[in-house]
Amino acid sequence: MVPVGWNCTIDAATATQVVGQLNPKVVVPMHYKTEARPTWQGEAVDPFLVGETVQRPNSTTIRLSKPTLPAQTTVVVLNYEGCPKPGPNQILGEGPPHREGK
Numbered sequence: 001m002v003p004v005g006w007n008c009t010i011d012a013a014t015a016t017q018v019v020g021q022l023n024p025k026v027v028v029p030m031h032y033k034t035e036a037r038p039t040w041q042g043e044a045v046d047p048f049l050v051g052e053t054v055q056r057p058n059s060t061t062i063r064l065s066k067p068t069l070p071a072q073t074t075v076v077v078l079n080y081e082g083c084p085k086p087g088p089n090q091i092l093g094e095g096p097p098h099r100e101g102k
Contacts, residue, residue: 004031005040053075057076
């Protein structure tokens with residue numbers, strides 16, 4: 001998990017540097033501006049996602065296991081409001097990962 005929203009934490013550019021140094025298989029961004037908190041002074045998650053492989057599982061939770069970890073670093077953006085939990089076969093979300101636009 002990496003904070004990406006700038007306010008009281010690090011900004012998207014610094015978060016990208018941290019991820020590059022750690023080289024994790026999965027990154028879950030946190031502490032960023034959302035529609036649920038539109039007046040919060042931080043930044044949205046979008047600047048952090050540029051050029052990254054991203055999955056959005058449409059869930060507030062994910063299940064990870066060593067055999068199913070992605071080959072390359074994948075950013076998993078979780079929902080910030082209540083929604084259904086993933087099923088037993090929903091490891092990183094539905095559909096293939098995609099690369100966010102620049």
